[in-house]
Amino acid sequence: MTRRLISTGSPFEKTAGYSRAVVDGDWCFVAGTTGYDYDSMIMPESVEEQARTCLATIEKTLKDAGFSLADVVRTHYYVTDRAYVQRVYPILGEHFGSIRPAATMLVCDLAEPEMKIEIEVTALKRIRAGA
Numbered sequence: 001m002t003r004r005l006i007s008t009g010s011p012f013e014k015t016a017g018y019s020r021a022v023v024d025g026d027w028c029f030v031a032g033t034t035g036y037d038y039d040s041m042i043m044p045e046s047v048e049e050q051a052r053t054c055l056a057t058i059e060k061t062l063k064d065a066g067f068s069l070a071d072v073v074r075t076h077y078y079v080t081d082r083a084y085v086q087r088v089y090p091i092l093g094e095h096f097g098s099i100r101p102a103a104t105m106l107v108c109d110l111a112e113p114e115m116k117i118e119i120e121v122t123a124l125k126r127i128r129a130g131a
Helices: 011-016 047-064 083-096
Strands: 004-006 021-024 027-034 072-079 102-107 117-124
Touching: 021 047, 027 047, 047 083, 047 117, 072 083, 083 102
Parallel strands: 072 102
Antiparallel strands: 004 021, 021 027, 027 117, 072 117
């Protein structure tokens, strides 16, 4: 199977030389995704809204690649303040609560000061009933 590159059209992808996602066989590797709304290039103020925007971008990227959130087997979460952890847990639970991928949460600096959360996922394509 050929390798496919998935883009959101974000200017960061071209400048920094990366793809939003790479599909290789039954795997999809989604790059670290921050809260930018790539249509408007606006970063929401709150960590909660940034998390929702990250997840919307990831969900669309997975769909464009032929995957879904249900295929996610691994997540990495990066937040810039320990206080954000409890604030984003419910949002993450809304999206991944029934999927329950292996997950890691780190508190660290991110590339730009307005970034409060970054999320990276790995997905493995499942054979679905009727497929």
